Amino acid sequence: MSHTAHIPSHRKPRRSASKLALRAGVAGGVLSTIAVAGAAGPASAEPVTETIEMPTLGSLGTDLSSAVAASAEASQQEALGQSLEAQEAAALQTAAKEAKKAKAEADRKAEAERAEKARQEAEAKAERERAEAEARAEAQARASRDSARTQLSTTSASSQPDSGSGSSNDSGSSAGxxxxxxxxxxxxxxxxxxxxxxxxxxxxxxxxxxxxxxxxxxxxxxxxxxxxxxxxxxxxxxxxxxxxxxxxxxxxxxxxxxxxxxxxxxxxxxxxxxxxxxxxxxxxxxxxxxxxxxxxxxxxxxx
The missing domain is CATH 3.90.1720.10 (endopeptidase domain like (from Nostoc punctiforme))
Structure with a gap:
């Protein structure tokens, strides 16, 4: 057996932090009670005892947890708000780009339509002018043919008819x-x-x-x-x-x-x-x- 087996240990046992805090709270409450009783007056007076409750570690933990939760929620709300603002800004930027692109496309189409309309009007004008020219030429040709037919009728009326023979020489010659x-x-x-x-x-x-x-x-x-x-x-x-x-x-x-x-x-x-x-x-x-x-x-x- 060891020579130190029956010697008791002089090391004090460890106390947990929670027990120390609890004892500190209790001691604080007792000291506060004594101080109030001493200040109450002479010994003949009836002692007044007032107990002031000190916050315990449990209530402090609850308040701290509530504060942390509230701070986390506020941070989350702020982050959500910033995210929404960023999305709105991106949406506005995209909408602006789309609007600019749509306007450019509309301008291009309008210009193409104006050019096509001008081309069609030019073609229509050229077609009208061509038709008018053809009508004038046709009128002149018709007048020329009418004149020729009138002259033909006059010539036919004044000419002597042939003898009716199929071999008669209408031109005065039978040459080739x-x-x-x-x-x-x-x-x-x-x-x-x-x-x-x-x-x-x-x-x-x-x-x-x-x-x-x-x-x-x-x-x-x-x-x-x-x-x-x-x-x-x-x-x-x-x-x-x-x-x-x-x-x-x-x-x-x-x-x-x-x-x-x-x-x-x-x-x-x-x-x-x-x-x-x-x-x-x-x-x-x-x-x-x-x-x-x-x-x-x-x-x-x-x-």
């Missing part, structure tokens, strides 16, 4: 096309040629019979009608009439055809000088062309 550039047709043939040439420049329209638009057989029929001769309406019917003639022995007024004689698909009028007048197609309208431009398949003489 090489010598017809100097021929001056007269009588019925002259009327047919003059009418056909007066329609040059008119439009081509399928089924057209005048006065300002024609198809090929409609023009031939009208030209012969101007000379008092009735012809069928269809091209193959017209080319089936009269007498076949050689392309080297043509006379003004002869009917040229393309295709077979009984199945022609196009007709025109020979006007002399190696040329013909015909309503060709919608692209060219009524034109006067050389035989070399589109050589015909054959010809018939109806005079």
């Amino acid at each position: 096309s090489s010598s017809e550039s100097t021929q001056v047709s007269s009588g019925t043939a002259a009327s047919i040629v003059a009418f056909a040439r007066a329609q040059v420049g008119d439009a081509y329209v399928t089924g057209g019979t005048g006065p300002n638009s024609w198809d090929c057989s409609g023009l031939v029929q009208a030209a012969y009608a101007a000379a008092g001769i009735d012809l069928p309406r269809i091209s193959y019917q017209q080319s089936s009439m009269g007498t076949s003639v050689s392309l080297s022995n043509l006379q003004p007024g002869d009917v040229l055809y393309w295709g077979s004689r009984s199945g022609s698909y196009h007709v025109a009028i020979y006007v002399g000088g190696g040329k013909y007048v015909g309503a060709q197609n919608s692209s060219t309208g009524v034109v006067e062309r050389s035989l070399d431009w589109d050589p015909p398949s054959g010809a018939v003489r109806l005079l």
Whole structure:
């Protein structure tokens, strides 16, 4: 056994902080009571005892916890307020950018619309001017054709009719096309040629019979009608009439055809000088062309 086994320890036991604080509170309360009793007066007087309660450690802890909680809540509210302010500022900045972008886009669209409107107005103006120019040109051409038709009617009324023979020489010569550039047709043939040439420049329209638009057989029929001769309406019917003639022995007024004689698909009028007048197609309208431009398949003489 150790030689110090029965020697008691002189070390005082440790006291906790809470016990020390509690004893301090109690001692403070007792001392306060004694001080008040001593100051009360003489010994004969009845002693007055007043107890002043000192705050305990428990109440201090509660108050401290409440203060900390309140401070934390205030800090949280302040942080939340700052976050909301930051979000509002960001939202305002974004809205400002979007508004600026929308305004720029609206300005761009408005400028494009103004440019498009100006372009459309310019095109409309140009179209009106073109239409007016075409109308004036058409009026002048119509006046020219009317004048030619009036002159044609006067010439036809004053001219002597042919003998009616299909082989009669209306131009005073039966020479070929090489010598017809100097021929001056007269009588019925002259009327047919003059009418056909007066329609040059008119439009081509399928089924057209005048006065300002024609198809090929409609023009031939009208030209012969101007000379008092009735012809069928269809091209193959017209080319089936009269007498076949050689392309080297043509006379003004002869009917040229393309295709077979009984199945022609196009007709025109020979006007002399190696040329013909015909309503060709919608692209060219009524034109006067050389035989070399589109050589015909054959010809018939109806005079």
